Amino acid sequence: xxxxxxxxxxxxxxxxxxxxxxxxxxxxxxxxxxxxxxxxxxxxxxxxxxxxxxxxxxxxxxxxxxxxxxxxxxxxxxxxxxxxxxxxxxxxxxxxxxxxxxxxxxxxxxxxxxxxxxxxxxxxxxxxxxxxxxxxxxxxxxxxxxxxxxxxxxxxxxxxxxxxxxxxxxxxxxxxxxxxxxxxxxxxxxxxxxxxxxxxxxxxxxxxxxxxxxxxxxxxxxxxxxxxxxxxxxxxx
Amino acid sequence: xxxxxxxxxxxxxxxxxxxxxxxxxxxxxxxxxxxxxxxxxxxxxxxxxxxxxxxxxxxxxxxxxxxxxxxxxxxxxxxxxxxxxxxxxxxxxxxxxxxxxxxxxxxxxxxxxxxxxxxxxxxxxxxxxxxxxxxxxxxxxxxxxxxxxxxxxxxxxxxxxxxxxxxxxxxxxxxxxxxxxxxxxxxxxxxxxxxxxxxxxxxxxxxxxxxxxxxxxxxxxxxxxxxxxxxxxxxxxxxxxxxxxxxxxxxxxxxxxxxxxxxxxxxxxxxxxxxxxxxxxxxxxxxxxxxxxxxxxxxxx
Ligand SMILES: Nc1ncnc2c1ncn2[C@@H]1O[C@H](COP(=O)(O)OP(=O)(O)O)[C@@H](O)[C@H]1O
Ligand SMILES: [Mg+2]
Numbered sequence: 261x262x263x264x265x266x267x268x269x270x271x272x273x274x275x276x277x278x279x280x281x282x283x284x285x286x287x288x289x290x291x292x293x294x295x296x297x298x299x300x301x302x303x304x305x306x307x308x309x310x311x312x313x314x315x316x317x318x319x320x321x322x323x324x325x326x327x328x329x330x331x332x333x334x335x336x337x338x339x340x341x342x343x344x345x346x347x348x349x350x351x352x353x354x355x356x357x358x359x360x361x362x363x364x365x366x367x368x369x370x371x372x373x374x375x376x377x378x379x380x381x382x383x384x385x386x387x388x389x390x391x392x393x394x395x396x397x398x399x400x401x402x403x404x405x406x407x408x409x410x411x412x413x414x415x416x417x418x419x420x421x422x423x424x425x426x427x428x429x430x431x432x433x434x435x436x437x438x439x440x441x442x443x444x445x446x447x448x449x450x451x452x453x454x455x456x457x458x459x460x461x462x463x464x465x466x467x468x469x470x471x472x473x474x475x476x477x478x479x480x481x482x483x484x485x486x487x488x489x490x491x492x493x494x495x496x497x
Numbered sequence: 498x499x500x501x502x503x504x505x506x507x508x509x510x511x512x513x514x515x516x517x518x519x520x521x522x523x524x525x526x527x528x529x530x531x532x533x534x535x536x537x538x539x540x541x542x543x544x545x546x547x548x549x550x551x552x553x554x555x556x557x558x559x560x561x562x563x564x565x566x567x568x569x570x571x572x573x574x575x576x577x578x579x580x581x582x583x584x585x586x587x588x589x590x591x592x593x594x595x596x597x598x599x600x601x602x603x604x605x606x607x608x609x610x611x612x613x614x615x616x617x618x619x620x621x622x623x624x625x626x627x628x629x630x631x632x633x634x635x636x637x638x639x640x641x642x643x644x645x646x647x648x649x650x651x652x653x654x655x656x657x658x659x660x661x662x663x664x665x666x667x668x669x670x671x672x673x674x675x676x677x678x679x680x681x682x683x684x685x686x687x688x689x690x691x692x693x694x695x696x697x698x699x700x701x702x703x704x705x706x707x708x709x710x711x712x713x714x715x716x717x718x719x720x721x722x723x724x725x726x727x728x729x730x731x732x733x734x735x736x737x738x739x740x741x742x743x744x745x746x747x748x749x750x751x752x753x754x755x756x757x758x759x760x761x762x763x764x765x766x767x768x769x770x771x772x773x774x775x776x777x778x779x780x781x782x783x784x785x786x787x788x789x790x791x792x793x794x795x796x797x798x
Contacts, residue, residue, distance in 0.1 A: 309686055310685075311682045311685055311686060330685070330690075331682075331685035331686060332685050332687075332688045332689055332690045332691070335685075335686065335687065335688030336688055340686070340688075341686055343683070343686060347680060347682070347683035347686065348683075349675070349676050349679045349680065349683065349684075350679060351675055351678075351679050352672065352675055352676060352679070356672050356675075356676075359669070359672060360672060360673065360676050360684070360687040360689070361687060363669070363673065363687045363688045363689055364687075364688040408687075412687070412688065
């Protein structure tokens with residue numbers, strides 16, 4: 261297993277956001293974490309990246325315990341994230357945002373190649389490359405956030421609600437690109453989504469989170485046809 | 498007319514010194530959202546480093562002249578960079594997650610420590626600052642007295658500002674500084690080591706304060722452990738004048754304070770030289786206190 265999370269707990273003061281989650285992500289897969297708002301999905305991703313500290317449990321990457329590592333060291337190990345709310349540097353140009361994605365890399369020529377790659381993936385970004393990040397539309401910011409996370413050349417890419425607040429037509433494109441990243445680059449992806457239908461359609465394996473615990477997990481195809489899940493998350497009766 | 502020109506030249510050279518100090522306040526504020534009240538005392542230490550290093554230059558490069566001045570300035574900048582980094586590590590870093598007021602009070606404590614530690618180590622009486630920069634008259638007529646001094650001050654300050662601009666806007670570390678100033682968490686998700694960027698920022702700001710001190714010594718060649726107080730406060734006023742956090746605005750603020758105080762000295766009375774900056778500070782406090790106490794930003798989660 262590439263990523264193993266064992267009994268993870270995350271608290272904000274008295275609020276227990278994640279109450280003992282255990283999950284695993286296998287190399288090369290797309291795994292999705294679905295669940296209602298407030299279920300603890302983002303807290304889990306933030307704990308993996310080390311920007312929120314776990315209050316209990318363990319996170320292992322390639323067998324190595326990364327639970328207590330500082331965020332920048334976790335990036336260095338090969339985990340990058342396009343976080344919830346995108347967290348684009350509004351004061352930096354789109355190009356500088358991408359450069360920050362590649363902050364730990366020194367292979368200038370390879371970075372240029374990767375920038376061309378994300379331009380090919382999101383042509384819109386190329387047009388907006390010299391604009392300040394804050395001037396980009398929501399959809400453009402989302403593309404930039406994903407592109408920026410890719411510039412780290414991660415082995416594990418964490419995506420937190422890439423479909424949130426963007427036009428439906430773009431949602432489809434973004435999900436196509438997620439599959440493309442996984443297939444072409446071989447990047448393992450842990451995808452957090454409220455859009456369960458979309459997420460289950462691209463993932464191989466799924467975890468359903470409910471109030472900080474894993475309610476159910478299994479192959480995405482099975483979860484997608486589970487009656488309880490269809491009622492609760494896919495809006496079917 | 499000629500007198501005005503004279504005042505403007507003096508004002509700009511004083512102002513560019515304030516601007517160099519103001520940049521340190523602004524950069525630290527941009528990254529940590531707090532006013533480093535010990536910054537003026539780092540400036541003072543810069544002057545003392547210059548004072549003690551200058552005699553060592555005699556056997557080395559002959560004591561005075563350009564080479565000596567440059568070496569003295571660089572040594573003082575390096576020493577203050579180290580001091581700034583150390584202050585941040587020992588005094589501010591342990592309080593990083595505490596309320597800003599706690600850090601502010603600590604900064605005042607560090608300031609007092611340097612001032613009174615300075616009195617203990619260097620003695621409280623003023624010391625003559627060596628004439629590092631040759632002060633030959635370039636123009637000396639009844640119209641205008643223009644010494645090489647003010648040109649060197651303005652030129653050096655301008656050169657340092659351009660260098661700073663290059664670092665902040667065109668290097669990897671500078672881009673990281675801007676990223677951190679926007680959002681620490683987002684920056685750490687990029688693999689940026691926040692602590693290193695903060696250290697770098699303190700080093701940069703403190704080095705500029707040291708350079709300012711060496712230039713200041715060439716205008717007021719008398720130094721003492723409390724000398725950082727007024728230039729520090731004036732530069733602070735300069736930094737908050739246009740809303741703290743923007744490098745260009747800090748430079749303009751410095752120039753405004755320098756010009757204002759020179760014009761007040763020349764046209765009203767030297768008595769008000771220091772008072773004018775504090776009058777400006779009081780006006781800012783009355784009309785835009787948010788510019789000083791930190792913008793009301795939603796607490797980032
Ligand atoms: N910074 C925070 N401070 C306090 N409570 C938080 C914070 N972030 C999240 N929470 C709470 O933790 C719970 C889980 O939130 P989150 O991980 O964001 O869930 P999700 O991403 O699944 O919507 C929610 O009850 C939320 O209100
Ligand atoms: Mg969330």
